[in-house]
Amino acid sequence: MSDFDYDVNLGKLGEEELSRWCTSSGLVANRSLEEDTMGWDHLIEFPYIKSDGPQDKQEKPIECKIQVKSTQRTDKGVNIKLSALKRLVDYTSPAFILFYEYDGLASPVLEHSYLIHVDKKLITRILKKIRQNYLLKTPKKLNKIELKVSYSQKHKLPENTGEELRGKIVSFVPDGIAKYQQDKHELTETVGYEDGGYQFHFKTSGNELEDYFMNKALGIVTSLDVKDAIMQDTRFSLDGINISESDVAKIEVFPETHDKCKLRFKTNHYSTSISFDAELVKVPSVLNGYNRLLFKANLFSIELGKMTNNSFEGIKLHETLDKKVSIEECIRFFKVFNSKNSGKCLFLEIDLEKKDRPLIFQFTMKHDYFDYSDLVLDLRFLQSSFDIDSSLQVHIGQLVQEKVRIEALCRLLQNDANGLDFRVPDTPENVMYKELEEVKHRFTSIVVLGDSAFGAITLLHARKAEDFVYKAYNSEILETLTFNDQIPTKELVADLEQQAISRLSDDS
Known part of the structure; x- marks a missing residue:
């Protein structure tokens, strides 16, 4: 018998093995026509999953790409071109590397098979290697760079059959192909950015930044103007790549609340x-x-x-x-x-x-706030008198501004009019006031608290101090007024005053 000088084409042997597996297990294997450039050897199409429901509602069938690597070595690893691996990463459906281990005989026999899923760990290694190459002063073409992909017992198929391969692939797509594609796309976009993945460089003084952090936490300011701003992409915690630059910019930080x-x-x-x-x-x-x-x-x-x-x-x-x-x-x-x-x-x-x-x-804290204990007492009195909800929203500055009016209203509600003077216009029609020693004078006091207002229409009892000038000594409450979520107009107050006087006349 003659001896022949030849080498077995292990790659061809592996591709044909996979084709046989797919045929025997009901899968359709489409071979890549471009050798070693597209990153995959076979596009595998699955049949539809059986269902009792209408066919128009059937779940989309699984499809995946597989690159076959055949070897007679036992070192459990193969160097693969980075360009081929990138294709597997960018393919949104499942992608796998199938390792066939053959014995060392002249007519090789398949001994073991291992299936590597292009998962988060491998995707991270591939994309990080690509980014590292990009950052070199003279980057290489990806088809000139190799990455070692290793396999172990955990990747081994229990049997060298198409059924085992099919079942293993299905286990990586538990929620259907649509969900898998969505998750893989999100993964490839976000991996390497887990710790932020961006750096922002700018120029400002330390004092300005110090003040900004505090004032932002207090809610006094929103943003800070800075100079020479540069945004860098630092994916995988590698050197930054400038993605935007500006001579001037605004920055905004968001303080974190650590506890209540x-x-x-x-x-x-x-x-x-x-x-x-x-x-x-x-x-x-x-x-x-x-x-x-x-x-x-x-x-x-x-x-x-x-x-x-x-x-x-x-x-x-x-x-x-x-x-x-x-x-x-x-x-x-x-x-x-x-x-x-x-x-x-x-x-x-x-x-x-x-x-x-x-x-x-x-x-101890030194400050220049005044003593508003009298205002506190008056506010408590108003709350009680008008049944004001303690949750009523106000500005504290408004309370200070209204302090005199608040005090006056509280005194009037307690029939205390001492200190209230009023002057009657010196006109011909008011000449009778020269002869009157005591008069009654209509007076309305309104206090605005937040978006509401409270007040009272009173009748002041007053004695003559001099011609046309009278000093009040008592107040008679004709009507208390509450305006919820409303600030009354002068016209409305005048109308309410007239109604109160009319009712007083009717009662008389």
Whole structure:
């Protein structure tokens, strides 16, 4: 018998083996006509899954691409061109590498088969290798770069049959081909960006950035103007690629709330507390290298500086009085932040939701807030008199501006008109006022609180001080007025006054 000098074409042998497997298991194998350039050897089409439902509602059949690698080596790995692997990554349906291990005989016999799924781990390796090549000063063509793909016992098919191959492929598509394609597309777009994947470089001063972080946390500002801004893509934590540049730009950061808490202020350990809902925000410090702790309430925030010897250095008070809050919160603010407490040692309990025990310390804060204890009493009286909901939203500055009117309305409601003077116009038709020692004068007082208003129509009893000038000594309430979510016009008030006087005349 003659001996022949030849080498077995293992690649051809493997491709034919896969074709036989597919035919025997009801799969359709379409061979690639482009050798070693498209990244796959066979496009495998599955039949429809049996269903009792209408055919127009049948689930889409699975399809996948397989690259076959045949070897007589036992080192469990093959170098594959990066261009071929990229094709498998960019293919949105399942992609596999099928390894056929043949024995070393002259007429090779298939011993083992291994199926590698192009999954997240392999996709990450492939795309990272591609990015690394791109970052080189002289990048190579992808078909000149190889990546070793290894396999092990966990990839081994139990039997060398088409049925085993078919079942293994189906196991990677548990939710159908449409869901698989969606998930793979999202994976290829996001892998390597798990830790952000972008860097933003810009120029600004440390002091400006320091102030911006704090003011943003307080809600005072929105953005910061910076110069020489560069956005870089740093996928896989590699060197950045510039994707946009600008001489000027605006940046905006979003502080993270680490916990919610209650701030309780006391004059001593056992006194009644005045509490506020707040949030703990950690504000970075670019100059000092530590996070600044900010306990942020609606109307104010307390910044705790660096902690030393179980106390905090540099406690600061930040005000945000332009916010609209409940009238109840305004009253509590007036109670804590007044001239009596400025510079006085207070106790602060910080009760964090995520901590079992409150943080307690003594502190002093100097500020220039006035004493509004009289205003607090008047607001409480108005709440009681008009049944004002404590959640009514107001600006604290509005309460201060309305302080005189609030006090006047409270006094009128208690029939106290002392100090109220009024002048009658010196006209011919009012000449009789020269002879009158006592008069009754219609007077309406309106106080605006938030988007609502409250008031009273009164009849002032007054004595003559001089010609045409009278001093009130008593007030008679004709009508109390509540305008929910409405600020009355002068015309409406005048009309209500006339109605009240008419009813008084009728009663008389």
